[in-house]
Structures are given as structure tokens and as C-alpha cells.
Amino acid sequence: MRKLVLTRDGSFGSFAATDILKATIAIIYRQRLGQEETESLANRYLHTQEQKVRLGFEFPQRRDSFTIGRLAAKLALECHLDDVLPNDVAIGSGVFHQPIIMGASVRCCELGVSISHSDQICVAVIHHKGHPIGVDVENLAEADVVSVLSDVNARLRQQFFKLSLNEYEAASILWVGRESLGKVLTTGMTVPLKLYEPTSVSEVEAGFKLSYKTFTQYQTQVMAIDKAWLAMTFPAQTKIDFGWLRGT
Numbered sequence: 001m002r003k004l005v006l007t008r009d010g011s012f013g014s015f016a017a018t019d020i021l022k023a024t025i026a027i028i029y030r031q032r033l034g035q036e037e038t039e040s041l042a043n044r045y046l047h048t049q050e051q052k053v054r055l056g057f058e059f060p061q062r063r064d065s066f067t068i069g070r071l072a073a074k075l076a077l078e079c080h081l082d083d084v085l086p087n088d089v090a091i092g093s094g095v096f097h098q099p100i101i102m103g104a105s106v107r108c109c110e111l112g113v114s115i116s117h118s119d120q121i122c123v124a125v126i127h128h129k130g131h132p133i134g135v136d137v138e139n140l141a142e143a144d145v146v147s148v149l150s151d152v153n154a155r156l157r158q159q160f161f162k163l164s165l166n167e168y169e170a171a172s173i174l175w176v177g178r179e180s181l182g183k184v185l186t187t188g189m190t191v192p193l194k195l196y197e198p199t200s201v202s203e204v205e206a207g208f209k210l211s212y213k214t215f216t217q218y219q220t221q222v223m224a225i226d227k228a229w230l231a232m233t234f235p236a237q238t239k240i241d242f243g244w245l246r247g248t
Contacts, residue, residue, distance in 0.1 A: 019110075219236045
């Protein structure tokens with residue numbers, strides 16, 4: 001688990017920076033967890049309601065993905081709030097199937113959570129609801145590259161070219177960026193994808209930054225991690241110290 005260091009350039013109003021500008025990320029490498037260890041952690045960290053849900057899945061792959069996702073979220077929560085027992089808190093689903101934190105603690109009610117997983121990696125971020133963050137991790141299939149790039153304009157393609165990114169890398173960055181933006185907006189991929197198209201892509205310390213015309217209030221930073229791409233979408237005026245990435 002890593003506590004993210006967030007700062008702001010300017011503000012849209014008054015807020016308690018020490019409360020809102022705080023987030024914690026947990027990354028689980030799925031191949032490092034055996035079945036026995038996974039079950040042990042599930043019994044330790046998951047709420048009885050989460051246990052009931054996961055044991056209700058018919059297919060083992062779906063059950064494992066749910067379990068690892070919830071474990072990542074609980075590990076991040078344990079680091080974020082050291083006075084809350086993770087198994088006292090349930091992470092349920094909202095009306096748009098987004099994960100939501102449900103717990104007796106007033107401090108938990110102030111928090112939001114974003115969860116994503118690929119075949120190899122699971123990521124969860126705990127953040128304050130007043131400072132939304134969406135996370136996504138993907139390993140894009142080669143067969144999807146053409147369809148992802150099919151409606152990308154020439155100007156954006158040229159920006160990717162100038163950054164020496166090949167088509168697979170460009171498509172992966174666009175796809176994972178869209179997914180993380182959709183999570184912040186709680187729209188998912190249910191709106192025309194053109195709305196999610198970035199106006200610019202630039203190189204930053206952690207990887208690449210996407211900026212948007214339609215959603216100017218947000219930015220997305222995308223980075224390569226292990227064999228996947230990790231994207232985090234957060235307010236455009238926020239800066240995150242990604243030094244934690246070097247320790248993963």
C-alpha cells in the first residue's frame with residue numbers, strides 16, 4: 001500500500017486540504033497469491049456481506065476477481081484509516097454498479113473507492129469523496145487496437161507519433177484512460193466514446209498525461225506497470241507525487 005501525496009494548484013473553494021487531499025493505493029499482483037493465502041486474507045478482511053456475495057458466484061474466475069478486488073480495497077482502507085477494522089466495512093455496489101463504501105464509521109462515509117483488475121494485477125484507490133479519483137488497469141488485446149484507434153483524429157495520432165508510441169501503446173493508453181475517466185464520471189462506457197477523446201497527450205514523470213476538451217476539470221495519467229497499463233483520473237489542478245511507483 002502507498003499513501004499518495006497530493007497537492008493543488010489553486011482551488012475552486014475552501015476545503016480542509018489535510019482531509020480531502022489524501023488517498024491510498026493498493027496493488028496486488030495476482031500471481032503472487034496462492035489460493036490458500038487468498039482464502040485466509042478473505043476470511044480476515046472481508047465483511048460477512050462480501051463473503052456471501054463472493055461465495056455466490058458460479059464461476060471461479062469471477063469469484064476470484066471479486067475477491068482480489070475487495071482485498072485490494074480493504075488493504076488500502078486499512079492503511080488509509082488505521083482505526084477502522086476492514087472486516088467491519090462492506091464495499092457494495094451503487095446504482096451504476098460502482099463500488100461504494102458502507103460502514104458504521106462516520107469517517108468511512110466520507111470516502112470513495114475505485115477498483116480495477118487485469119489478469120495479472122488488481123488496483124484499488126481509497127480517496128475522499130470531495131476529491132474524486134478513478135483507476136483502471138488493463139492489458140489490451142492486440143485484436144482491439146484497430147477498433148480503439150478507428151475514430152482518433154489525425155492531430156492526436158500525430159501527438160502519439162511524436163512521443164514515439166506505437167499503435168498498440170497508443171490504443172492501450174486511450175482505452176485505459178477512457179475507462180478511468182468513465183469511473184470518475186460514473187458513466188462507464190455508456191456514452192459516445194468521442195466525448196472521452198483527449199485533446200492532448202504529453203509525457204510526464206510517471207508516464208503520459210491526457211487532457212480533455214469535454215471534461216476540462218479532469219486529467220488522466222497513464223503509466224506502464226508490469227505487463228499492464230495503469231490509469232488514474234483525478235482533478236486537473238491536482239498534482240500527485242508518483243514516486244511510490246518506483247517501489248512497485
